[in-house]
Amino acid sequence: MPEITPPLLSVEGLDVSYGPLKVLHEVALDVRPGECVGLVGESGSGKSTLGKTLLGLAPVTAGRIAFDGRDITRLSPRERRAMADHVQVVFQNPYGSLxxxxxxxxxxxxxxxxxxxxxxxxxxxxxxxxxxxxxxxxxxxxxxxxxxxxxxxxxxxxxxxxxRPRLIVCDEPVSALDLTTQAAVVDFLIDLQRQTGVAYLFISHDLGLVRRICHRVAVMERGRIVEFGDGERVTSTPDHPYSRRLLLASPVADPVAQAERRAAWQALKTGAMEKPRP
Known part of the structure; x- marks a missing residue:
C-alpha cells in the first residue's frame, strides 16, 4: 500500500444530471499517487458514469474534481486534450476499442x-x-x-x-475476457503499477478481482458512495448492507460456502442477518 500522501485525484460533492434525472449524488473519493482504488457496484449504479465524468465525457452539475491540486472540473477542449498526458483510460471491450x-x-x-x-x-x-x-x-x-x-x-x-500518464481509469477492463485471461491481465496491471508507479481507478462489479488489485475500495449504490475504505476489509467484512449484498452475491468455488452465502443473502434481504462471514 502506498504511503499516505496528498491525493493525485480528488472528487468532492460531485453531482451529475441528465436533464431532470440525477445519476450521481454528492460523490466524494480520492486516489493517491501509485494507488489502486476500486469502484464497485451493480450495473446501473453509476460507476461508469463517474469514470466518464473524470475523463470529461459527462457534464458536471455540481461539485469539484481536482488533479494534483488543480481544479479540472470544467476544462476547455484544448485543456482537456492536454490532460490526456496525465489521465488515460482502458475500456471494457478489447474487441471493440481497437x-x-x-x-x-x-x-x-x-x-x-x-x-x-x-x-x-x-x-x-x-x-x-x-x-x-x-x-x-x-x-x-x-x-x-x-x-x-x-x-x-x-x-x-x-x-x-x-x-506516460499518472492515472489510468480502468473501466471494467477484464469483464469481456475469460477467467484465466482475466487473472493474467490483472496480474500484469499489478506488475505495471509496481514498475511505473501509475495510479488506477479500477471500475468493476467483481469483488474477487477488486480484492486482488485494489488498496482501497469505494462501493456505489444508485449514484452514491455508501462505503469507502481499506480494500481487504470492504471486500471481506463490509459495514453497509448494500456492500454485504454484493459480497454475498459474488460466487465462490466451494459449493458448501456458496450455499451458505445464498442462504445468508436471502436472510439479508429479509433483514434477518447482521453481518456476513468473509
Missing part, C-alpha cells in the same frame, strides 16, 4: 502526433510501450485481429501508457 483497419503501431502512435515527435521517436515510444506490456516489437506491424483477447487488452493498455 480500430481493426489500423496496425497496432498506427493505433499506438496516433495519440503521439500532437507532440510533434519525429517518426523515429514515435517508433521508439511504440516499441517501448509494447515491451512494457510484454509484446514483441514486431506486433506493431500486425492488425488487432491477429491477437487473442488478452493480447488485445494489453495493446489497449499500451495505448494508455504510451503517453
Amino acid at each position: 480500430n481493426p483497419l489500423m496496425t497496432v503501431g498506427e493505433i499506438l502512435s496516433e495519440s503521439l502526433w500532437y507532440a510533434g515527435l519525429s517518426r523515429a521517436a514515435m517508433r521508439e515510444r511504440v516499441a517501448e510501450a509494447l515491451e512494457q506490456v510484454q509484446l514483441p516489437a514486431e506486433a506493431a506491424e500486425r492488425y488487432p485481429d491477429a491477437f487473442s483477447g488478452g493480447q488485445r487488452q494489453r495493446i489497449a493498455i499500451a495505448r494508455a501508457i504510451i503517453r
Whole structure:
C-alpha cells in the first residue's frame, strides 16, 4: 500500500444530471499517487458514469474534481486534450476499442502526433510501450485481429501508457475476457503499477478481482458512495448492507460456502442477518 500522501485525484460533492434525472449524488473519493482504488457496484449504479465524468465525457452539475491540486472540473477542449498526458483510460471491450483497419503501431502512435515527435521517436515510444506490456516489437506491424483477447487488452493498455500518464481509469477492463485471461491481465496491471508507479481507478462489479488489485475500495449504490475504505476489509467484512449484498452475491468455488452465502443473502434481504462471514 502506498504511503499516505496528498491525493493525485480528488472528487468532492460531485453531482451529475441528465436533464431532470440525477445519476450521481454528492460523490466524494480520492486516489493517491501509485494507488489502486476500486469502484464497485451493480450495473446501473453509476460507476461508469463517474469514470466518464473524470475523463470529461459527462457534464458536471455540481461539485469539484481536482488533479494534483488543480481544479479540472470544467476544462476547455484544448485543456482537456492536454490532460490526456496525465489521465488515460482502458475500456471494457478489447474487441471493440481497437480500430481493426489500423496496425497496432498506427493505433499506438496516433495519440503521439500532437507532440510533434519525429517518426523515429514515435517508433521508439511504440516499441517501448509494447515491451512494457510484454509484446514483441514486431506486433506493431500486425492488425488487432491477429491477437487473442488478452493480447488485445494489453495493446489497449499500451495505448494508455504510451503517453506516460499518472492515472489510468480502468473501466471494467477484464469483464469481456475469460477467467484465466482475466487473472493474467490483472496480474500484469499489478506488475505495471509496481514498475511505473501509475495510479488506477479500477471500475468493476467483481469483488474477487477488486480484492486482488485494489488498496482501497469505494462501493456505489444508485449514484452514491455508501462505503469507502481499506480494500481487504470492504471486500471481506463490509459495514453497509448494500456492500454485504454484493459480497454475498459474488460466487465462490466451494459449493458448501456458496450455499451458505445464498442462504445468508436471502436472510439479508429479509433483514434477518447482521453481518456476513468473509
